[in-house]
Amino acid sequence: MLRIAQGRVYDPANGIDGEVRDVCLDGGKVVEELPAHAPRIDASGMVVMPGGVDIHSHIAGPAVNAARKLAPEEHRADTIDRTALMRSGTGGTVPSTFVTGYRYALLGYTTVVDAATPPLAARHTLAELRDTPIVDAAFLVLMGNNLPLFKLIRDGGPLTDAVAWWLEATGGYGVKLVNPGGVEMWKHGNGNVTSLDDEVEGLGVTPRRVLEAIAGSADELGLPHPVHVHCNNLGVAGNWRTTLDTLDTLQGRRAHLAHLQFHAYGGTPGKRPRSRAPELAEHLAAHPEHSADIGQVMFGPATTMTADAPVSAVLRDVTGGKWVNADLEAETGCGIVPFEYRERNYVHALQWGIGLELFLLSRDPWRVVLSTDHPNGGSFLSYPRLIRLLMDREFRNEQIGQVNQKAIGRTVLRDDLEREYTLGEIAIITRAGPARLLGLADKGHLGVGADADVTVYREHEDAEQMFATPRYVIKGGRVIVEEGELREAPAGNLLRVGADHDEAIERTLRPLFDEHYSVQLANYPVREPWLLEPARRIPARRNGSRR
Amino acid sequence: MAAGALEGATGTCPLGDAWLAERTAEPLPLARLDGREVDFADAVEAAAAILGEARLPLVCGLGETDCESQRAAVALAEALGAVIDPSDGPTPASQAVGVSTATFGDLRDRAELVVVWRADPVASNPRLLPRLRLDRAGRAVDRTLVVVDAQRSATAEEADEFIELSRELDFETLWALRALIRDVPLDRDLAARLPLDALEQLAGRLRGTRYGAVLHAPAAGYANGLALLALVRDLARIAHVVALPLRREAGARGAEDVLAWQTGYPAAVSFACGHPRARPGEFSAAGLLERGEPDAALIVGFDALRQLPPPAADNLRRIPMVVVDPRATETASAARVAFATAAAGVQREGTAHRMDGVPLTLRAPLASERVGDGEVLAAIHARVAGEKGS
Numbered sequence: 001m002l003r004i005a006q007g008r009v010y011d012p013a014n015g016i017d018g019e020v021r022d023v024c025l026d027g028g029k030v031v032e033e034l035p036a037h038a039p040r041i042d043a044s045g046m047v048v049m050p051g052g053v054d055i056h057s058h059i060a061g062p063a064v065n066a067a068r069k070l071a072p073e074e075h076r077a078d079t080i081d082r083t084a085l086m087r088s089g090t091g092g093t094v095p096s097t098f099v100t101g102y103r104y105a106l107l108g109y110t111t112v113v114d115a116a117t118p119p120l121a122a123r124h125t126l127a128e129l130r131d132t133p134i135v136d137a138a139f140l141v142l143m144g145n146n147l148p149l150f151k152l153i154r155d156g157g158p159l160t161d162a163v164a165w166w167l168e169a170t171g172g173y174g175v176k177l178v179n180p181g182g183v184e185m186w187k188h189g190n191g192n193v194t195s196l197d198d199e200v201e202g203l204g205v206t207p208r209r210v211l212e213a214i215a216g217s218a219d220e221l222g223l224p225h226p227v228h229v230h231c232n233n234l235g236v237a238g239n240w241r242t243t244l245d246t247l248d249t250l251q252g253r254r255a256h257l258a259h260l261q262f263h264a265y266g267g268t269p270g271k272r273p274r275s276r277a278p279e280l281a282e283h284l285a286a287h288p289e290h291s292a293d294i295g296q297v298m299f300g301p302a303t304t305m306t307a308d309a310p311v312s313a314v315l316r317d318v319t320g321g322k323w324v325n326a327d328l329e330a331e332t333g334c335g336i337v338p339f340e341y342r343e344r345n346y347v348h349a350l351q352w353g354i355g356l357e358l359f360l361l362s363r364d365p366w367r368v369v370l371s372t373d374h375p376n377g378g379s380f381l382s383y384p385r386l387i388r389l390l391m392d393r394e395f396r397n398e399q400i401g402q403v404n405q406k407a408i409g410r411t412v413l414r415d416d417l418e419r420e421y422t423l424g425e426i427a428i429i430t431r432a433g434p435a436r437l438l439g440l441a442d443k444g445h446l447g448v449g450a451d452a453d454v455t456v457y458r459e460h461e462d463a464e465q466m467f468a469t470p471r472y473v474i475k476g477g478r479v480i481v482e483e484g485e486l487r488e489a490p491a492g493n494l495l496r497v498g499a500d501h502d503e504a505i506e507r508t509l510r511p512l513f514d515e516h517y518s519v520q521l522a523n524y525p526v527r528e529p530w531l532l533e534p535a536r537r538i539p540a541r542r543n544g545s546r547r
Numbered sequence: 548m549a550a551g552a553l554e555g556a557t558g559t560c561p562l563g564d565a566w567l568a569e570r571t572a573e574p575l576p577l578a579r580l581d582g583r584e585v586d587f588a589d590a591v592e593a594a595a596a597i598l599g600e601a602r603l604p605l606v607c608g609l610g611e612t613d614c615e616s617q618r619a620a621v622a623l624a625e626a627l628g629a630v631i632d633p634s635d636g637p638t639p640a641s642q643a644v645g646v647s648t649a650t651f652g653d654l655r656d657r658a659e660l661v662v663v664w665r666a667d668p669v670a671s672n673p674r675l676l677p678r679l680r681l682d683r684a685g686r687a688v689d690r691t692l693v694v695v696d697a698q699r700s701a702t703a704e705e706a707d708e709f710i711e712l713s714r715e716l717d718f719e720t721l722w723a724l725r726a727l728i729r730d731v732p733l734d735r736d737l738a739a740r741l742p743l744d745a746l747e748q749l750a751g752r753l754r755g756t757r758y759g760a761v762l763h764a765p766a767a768g769y770a771n772g773l774a775l776l777a778l779v780r781d782l783a784r785i786a787h788v789v790a791l792p793l794r795r796e797a798g799a800r801g802a803e804d805v806l807a808w809q810t811g812y813p814a815a816v817s818f819a820c821g822h823p824r825a826r827p828g829e830f831s832a833a834g835l836l837e838r839g840e841p842d843a844a845l846i847v848g849f850d851a852l853r854q855l856p857p858p859a860a861d862n863l864r865r866i867p868m869v870v871v872d873p874r875a876t877e878t879a880s881a882a883r884v885a886f887a888t889a890a891a892g893v894q895r896e897g898t899a900h901r902m903d904g905v906p907l908t909l910r911a912p913l914a915s916e917r918v919g920d921g922e923v924l925a926a927i928h929a930r931v932a933g934e935k936g937s
Contacts, residue, residue, distance in 0.1 A: 060808075062904055068807050072642055072825060075811035079822035088625055088822040090811035096823075097808045120650070123898050123906035127614060128808050187657055189757040190787050313783070322645040323780065326904070327789060329652025336645070518651035518678070523908055528898060530615065 001026045002477060003034050007043030007456060010427040011050065013436065013445035017424040023048055025452035028476040032448050041479075043456050046471055049427045050444050051110030051453030055434035056228075056258050056293045057374040058305050059100050060114050060128035060139070062121045063334045066324050067094040067303050067375075070338060074301070085489055093303045093338075093375035101133035102489065103381065105480050108455035108470040111435070111443050111495070114139040115176060115228065115258060115373075116307050118328045119146075120519065122170035126531040129494060134475055136453075136536075138438070138495035140228050141170050142307050143214055144177030145184040147203070147330045148512035153213040154204040158508055160217040164501035164540075165509065167223075169525035171496045171532050174225040174438075175218050176258075178307040179232050180210040183333045185310075192310040193232055194269075196245050207232050208249055215253050221499050222541035224439020226254035234311050237267035240276035247283055247290055256437060259295020259373040261355040273350060274410035277357035285363045291437050293369035296355035296386055297348060298378030299403075302339045305376060309333030330516035341378065349404035351377075353411040359390055360417045365428040366436065383430070384467035390421040391463045426463075439538060440495065452477035494535035500542060551914050560673035566797075567893065569874040575887035577917055582880070591923075594845075594869040594884040595930035598627050601843035601867075603819065606631040607832040608849025608872075610796030613897025613909055616921035617798070617805040620847055623928040625818045630841070632832040633806065634849045635799035636814035638765055638792055639827040640772035647779050649760065649789040650903040655679045658760040658789075660752055663694045664775065665717065666764040666793050669701035675762075675793070676705060693749060695720075710745045717767070721774035724750055725781050759788040794902040798848075798891070801900035833859045845869045845927075847920055850876040871923045886923045895919035 004023040009016050024034040058064050068075075074092025080099050082088035089096035095103060104112055117125040117139040129137045143149055143166065152159045163175060181200040185191035188201050196208035215227040231246045233239035243263040247255070257263070264280050265273035284290055304315055309325055312335020316323035324336035341348040355377070362368040370387070374380040389396050393416075400413050408414055421429070435444020442451045454474040460466035473481035480488050506521060513521040526532060548554060553571050556564065578590030585593075598604045606624040609617050610633055624631035654661070661681055668675040676682040681692050683705045694706040703709040712720055723741055726733050727750035733743075753759050761779055765772075775790065782788040794800060807813040812825035815832075828834055832851075835841050836859035843866055844851070851868075852860045853876070870882035873890035891897040894915030900906050918926075 062804075065804055065808050068811050069637070069642060069803075069813045070645055072812060076824070079824070081821040082625055082818070087622070087809070088818065089809070090823055092811075094811075096811045120905060123908070124804070124900070124904075127618075127805075127898065127906070131618070131809060187653065187758065187787060190783075317784070322643070323647075324645045325647035325783065325789070327649035327653045327657075329650045329656070516652060516656070518655060519905065519907070526908075528896070528908065531898070 001034050001038040002474065002479070003038050003040040004043050004048055004454060004456060005040045007046045007048035009048045009446065010423050011446040012424055012428045012432045014447045023446050023454060025454070025474065025477045028452050030446050030448055030450045030452055041456065041472060045459060047423060047457045047459055049455050049457070050431045050446050050450070051455050051473065051475065052108050053111040053431045053434040053438065053440070053444050054104070054109055054371065054380065055113050055369045055438060056115045056371045057112050057380060058115060058376070059112055060097065060132060060137070061117045061125035062326070063116065063305050063307070063336065064094060065124070065128070066326060066334070067305050067336045068096065070322050070324060070336060071303065085486055093301050093379045097128050097131040098133060101135055101492070102486055105134040105473055105475065106484060106486065107380065107383065108457070108467070108473050109135065109380070110453040110473070110475045111136045111440065113137070113173065113438065116140060116142055116178060117170070117172065118142050118307070118332045119166050119170045119172070120328060120331055120517070122172065122526050123528070123531055126171055126494070126526065130491070130531065132492070133489045134480055134492050136492045136495055138173035140174045140176035141166055141172035142176050142178060142332045144180035144210060145332050147184070147516045148509060149214070150200065150203045150205050150210070151512060153209055158502070158505055159213055160220045161501040161505040162509065163214065163217040164221055164499040165505045167497050167499050168501060171494060171526055171535070173495055173497050174223055174228055175214060176228045176230070177211065177214060178230040178332065179234065179310070181205065181207040182232055183307060183309055186333055187327055190310070190313065195242065196232065196249060211246060211249050215250050215255055219253050220543065222543050223497060223499065224538050224540060225437065226256055228256045228258055230258045230308060231263045234262050234308055235314065236269050237265050237271055237273035238269050239263050239265050240280060243280060244283060247287065250290065251287065252289065254289045257290065257292040259371065259376065260292040260358055261295045261297065261351060261377070264354050264358065272346065275350065275354045275357060275412070277354045278361055278412060281358055281361035284367060288367070291367035291369070293371035294355050294358050295371055295373035295377050297341050297351040298372055298382040298386060299341045299343050299348070299352065300378060300382070302341060302378050303375040304337045304339045306335055307332045309335040311335060312337050315339060329518060343403040346404050346407045349407035350410055352403060353408055353413050356389060356396070356413060357411050360419045365425045366433045368429055369434045369437065370429045384464045387426055387467050388462065388464035391426065393418065393420050491534065494532065496535050496537055497540055498537040499540040548912060553913060562673060570890035570893045571913065572875065575875055577887055579885045581883060590884050590886060591926045591930050594927045595934065597843050597867045597869055597883060598845055598927065599931045599934055603841050604629040604843045604845060605832060605835055605841035606845045606847070607634055607851060608847040609633040609802040610635040610799040611848035612798050612920045613891035613895070613899050614801045614805055615897050616847065616891065616919060616924060617802050618809070619921040619924035619928065621806055621809045623845070623924050623931070626928055626931055628818050628821070629845070630817045630819065630830050630835060631806065632815045632830060633799065633802035634832065634854065635765070635794055635796040637803050638772040638776070639769055639814070640776050644773060644776040644780060646776060647783045647789045648791055648903070650905050651679060651901070654760050654791065657758040659689065660691045660693070660756040660759040662749070662753070662759070662761045663692070663702055663706070664761050664763040665696050666762055667696070667700040667702045668762065668793060669705060671795065672793055676702070681705070691752065693752070710742060710749065712742065716741060717771045718774050720746065721771065721778050725778050728754060728781055728785065753782050753788065754785050756786050756788070759786055761788070761790040763790060763792055765792050765794070791903060798899050800902050800904055804900050804904070836862045841866060843867050843869070845871070846878055847871045847924070848873070850878045852878045852881060871920050887917070888923055889915040889917040889919050891919060
């Protein structure tokens with residue numbers, strides 16, 4: 001039992017915008033009332049929000065781990081000692097698992113979605129999540145370059161059951177498409193696709209068909225989170241047209257676009273990009289079925305890490321530094337390049353500016369989510385600074401003045417955009433909105449029955465300071481963080497979807513597995529209880545007839 | 548299977564049969580202290596005392612166990628303030644350059660040109676070439692297998708082409724290939740020492756392939772590893788080329804992966820300062836032992852006395868060893884405390900990472916009442932933690 005008394009509560013999902021009131025917690029849930037003698041936290045003069053929800057981050061699995069191996073210099077410079085409570089570890093842009101859990105919790109985040117797991121590597125992701133304490137975690141399953149799925153799409157096979165089977169087999173939460181078709185083409189002599197209608201060589205599908213078919217299946221299954229799309233042509237000047245084309249293709253269907261900033265560039269391929277953020281913000285405003293996280297770039301060190309392997313090859317040639325490529329049979333690829341965003345660099349400053357434009361021009365905060373695509377645009381540890389950029393116009397303008405001015409000239413930021421995010425809007429883009437977009441009914445709000453995940457901040461003029469060090473973080477009703485110190489480090493839950501499928505799908509899949517995998521179908525689904533527990537299943541609500 | 552015992556195995560190679568035989572032999576006592584059978588709890592207590600009192604305990608091996616036991620080993624190493632260094636670690640140069648790599652399925656289905664660089668998988672991984680359909684009998688006509696080695700090996704017999712190259716010229720050859728691929732003129736004296744015609748032809752093949760792969764043994768020496776990975780990286784700008792290091796131990800990749808996700812480093816980690824620090828040369832098990840630094844060792848699934856370089860093994864004999872291994876090994880016989888465990892993948896379920904990183908389920912076809920490696924490590928950990936009062 002715990003009463004968080006007299007804090008200024010921001011619970012936008014329940015229409016509460018800075019009202020001073022109590023929040024009562026019992027049995028891991030928010031409850032209506034508690035006896036007067038219940039333990040209490042005096043939150044007067046403090047801001048109370050639901051625990052943060054990260055809709056798009058890279059925290060576990062083979063790509064993250066390959067990036068860790070590449071970063072001994074970063075790790076040497078950022079070490080965490082073992083204590084009675086904590087495992088030791090290393091930080092930097094790609095922290096060790098334990099440190100990832102601790103630092104998300106210390107930041108007031110209690111739910112994190114890993115955005116890209118190759119299904120064949122689900123066991124690896126699950127094992128890392130088990131070593132990532134405190135936060136509840138889910139992962140999205142890469143399906144945009146999957147050869148068996150391509151065949152089902154081409155031949156009009158039972159795709160929806162296959163999608164559900166893959167989610168069930170892996171313990172995943174949702175469907176992720178990354179550069180559909182393009183990553184497969186990368187394995188054909190370093191190719192790619194450049195438009196939604198490019199043929200994927202020899203496979204009889206196009207990116208557009210993959211998008212339509214898999215988004216359709218996700219819809220049909222009634223997944224709590226819609227298809228999560230990393231569009232084709234990431235990072236390419238002029239890619240905003242591909243992004244719009246993708247959104248048009250998905251019109252009328254729910255879809256979430258990942259790291260929209262990286263897909264909002266005007267100009268001509270190979271030349272200097274410019275901003276097309278206003279056009280994309282406009283489209284989002286007009287299409288309530290679509291949402292996006294921003295993928296804000298923050299100046300300083302980052303690690304680019306993506307299933308979009310051809311993009312990594314471009315970055316390798318930009319940095320000339322370390323590079324990992326990892327082809328994963330029948331499913332996907334992976335590329336990693338350590339990176340640094342510099343204020344004076346035209347492209348980096350433009351990317352930074354475009355992210356801010358998207359935040360500031362978007363009209364519906366419920367469909368715009370704060371992310372840096374950790375660690376691609378920067379570490380999740382930079383969220384407080386990003387929040388300040390959104391909340392504090394004077395600070396923002398000062399920062400705008402310090403970066404490459406040619407780039408800023410290609411954005412609308414010179415116009416001194418007036419908008420300052422309110423605390424209520426910050427609560428939306430960092431918890432209430434992403435929870436709703438994920439279909440996590442118990443997360444992101446403080447109504448009766450919600451998970452007792454709460455973050456309490458001491459009010460501060462400087463939003464960066466305020467959000468960097470919560471006064472309290474409560475997870476499942478337990479006080480985890482106090483004054484920037486961990487008090488407890490319990491395990492988090494795996495959040496997985498429950499989606500039914502016709503068992504007969506395995507008869508269809510078996511020959512496709514025999515053809516394309518080095519692992520037999522019977523050995524593919526994760527069954528190890530130690531990898532799958534503790535978990536909470538969020539049911540899909542299948543609609544329409546089975547195909 | 549018959550009456551809970553193994554009658555025979557199918558689909559295995561001779562190495563696999565031997566591997567299985569070692570793990571299904573007449574069971575040793577579960578716990579031994581100085582060679583005498585003792586209660587499990589007494590052995591745990593003795594192991595905890597040895598390791599807990601050591602100034603610099605070393606944890607090594609780990610390449611023949613499952614990921615769950617590897618997790619337990621890292622946790623214990625941390626609690627002890629030990630150095631932990633898996634016995635079949637990664638190529639250190641991969642941290643400097645990165646890698647381009649692939650899983651077995653892509654190597655099997657896409658690789659048109661495969662170069663086996665100073666490895667002999669027919670001897671070391673007998674099922675590998677057939678699985679990748681690279682053996683002479685299974686190879687499609689449009690796929691090419693080239694072997695580069697100091698002498699004609701069993702793998703060379705399967706190849707379309709064999710390039711003989713003395714081991715001393717490894718670095719020079721790889722560097723020359725980089726030059727040939729990038730059209731950089733070669734130093735004439737160097738070129739005279741190399742089989743230039745064969746290398747030029749190989750460079751041409753690599754440049755022209757749509758999907759090339761290099762299978763290599765874990766590189767001997769940092770510079771050679773660096774040169775190989777740099778060559779693959781250069782090639783990747785021209786063609787789709789990947790590399791895969793072949794591992795001796797079935798769980799080597801898992802040991803590397805678990806250590807990396809828990810500490811940020813894939814090998815040679817010291818917890819002596821309370822947080823992980825990695826120094827691949829300095830904190831390597833062999834290096835530490837050669838210098839006589841550790842004063843106790845915890846060895847998991849590794850016949851260290853036979854497999855470490857002799858100077859390291861000699862020093863290992865002088866310090867108390869705790870051995871956790873399902874097999875009867877020379878090292879286990881010489882240990883102060885030895886636990887004979889249920890083997891992962893034989894009597895214990897688990898997860899292992901294949902050498903290409905693909906995580907696999909280990910089933911337990913045989914029943915056993917014994918504990919696995921992980922449970923022994925956890926029991927020692929609990930005892931150590933209890934004594935430290937934390």
